[in-house]
Amino acid sequence: MPLCVGGDRYIGALRTTRSPSPPRAGADSRRHTAELEELGIIWDTADAAFAENLAAARAYFEAHGTLAAPRHGVALGKPVGQWLTNVRRPGGLGKDPVRARRRAEALAAIDEDWNPGARGWTVDWQRHYAYLAQLLDEGARLSAVVPGVTRHGEDIGRWLATQRREFDQLGVKAVRARRATAKAAAPTPSGRGAAAFQTGIQALAQYQEREGSGLPGRGHVELLPDGMEHRTGVWIVNQKQRRGRLTPDQLAQLAELGVDWAR
Template identity: 60%
Template sequence: MVAKWVKFQILDTERQDWARGYDTARRYQEREGHLDVPYEHTEGAYPLGRWLSDQRRSYRAGTVSSTRADELEELGMIWDTADTAFAENLAAARAYYADAGTLAAPRHATALDKPVGQWLTNLRRPGGLGKDPERAARRAEQLVAIDPDWNPGALGWTVDWQRHYTGLKVLLAGGAGLQEIVPGVTHRGDDIGRWLTRQERDWARLNPEQQHRLGEAGVKPAARPSRGPTVRPAGTGAARGSEAFQRGVAALAQYIQREGKTVVGRQHVEELPDGTSVRLGVFLSNQKNRRDRLSEQQLAALAELGYDWAQ
């Protein structure tokens, strides 16, 4: 009798829980016209997004009855488990953005117990949004809705630059003046003062949009001492080295986009659209051997392409 009573209580509670979740999902579908519910969404105090995620997980495990599966499908339930995992991580991304004001998260960042920093890093890599073009486009739209600048590489700069820029805006919005943001002034662990000094010093290396954004914040290039006219042979020195590095990075990005991998043969030569040939294997080996002499921006550019040794 005790066993029957326990069984009845467990089964009855489970039936009530399912009925409550289904009824909440039905009302949501009647109101919104779909069941594309964010993982963190609640209806009143009921965690509808989590309940639907649990149903998908049970469906994948084969523990959802055909009757219940049919009832949910009639409401427009989508069982795709890949989208379920994406939705859960997207919820973590929203939580991170609400706290940090950016999706330029460092790799070690977490939110809602999810490794959101590594997840975002993976998404930014070639093919990271999935092989299905429609799904990839849909996912990109969801990320843009959270942070239009979620993928700084597409804008021409690194995640590290975007995160520091966001930190600068936060400090300025908090009442700090540019003259007060000196090396040692930090935001969320990043030295914004040191970064700002470097932007002012290396202004000419920034692209027009970076200059525009910094200019709107009141940042100007550092004044340089006047010097007598000097003549330097074209294509030599630091300028040549910088151009060669940029060509190498462009060739790497092109290679990774096409091949879907970061391993490059030592003798491989990559042809850029302008006809320039880059000995890609040699370039990559040289950068790895001299990584202690690369600038922070150069290391960040390589890290964004997936080379962990550049972190």
């Protein structure tokens, strides 16, 4: 749970600290601020509220595989669909550009397509596209996705028929093109994404070394040697959804650990 400094929530020994605001500017102070934020410290109630809604957004993604939630979407008891609608609006992430960039990065870390409008299409289109991609990833044939085939209550078959009828298969072409482009691009992992992938590999290998073989369930959390809790089950599901963006080396690492879809 994030700690709120300057708000009305204080935890443990921090109740006795005097930290109403981040340290003043300066190289050392910026470093200290970053270190404190890594511990989950939030400097004001606005950031605390954002963190709580971000946690709800993460829970929604884990359940749906996308942040293209309808406005009525709810997770952890919070109206995450309406919140995402609000933060996508101009200025919705706050007036401070540094804070806004940090918040956008936090959302992109959950789902890089959290703001479909920036890519030129609607939230509704993105949600149906994501569900169609999930069906195909699970082995469904495109010809079998007909009206009446649903996912999370959305009629994906009817949506697909609309794409064919009104846009000369534009929706289908977009799905195929995006999946083909992702595979052809063969991205090179770098930075935070690469480190997060290796942490997942470490957690999965540790699980198998202890359990003998197999893959953990979706809800499994693996405790790493440094004390970090890793949501290994959810991580595997997320890698499958992002399979087209994984490098051959990453797929090989997953396949070596018994992940069938990576072969």
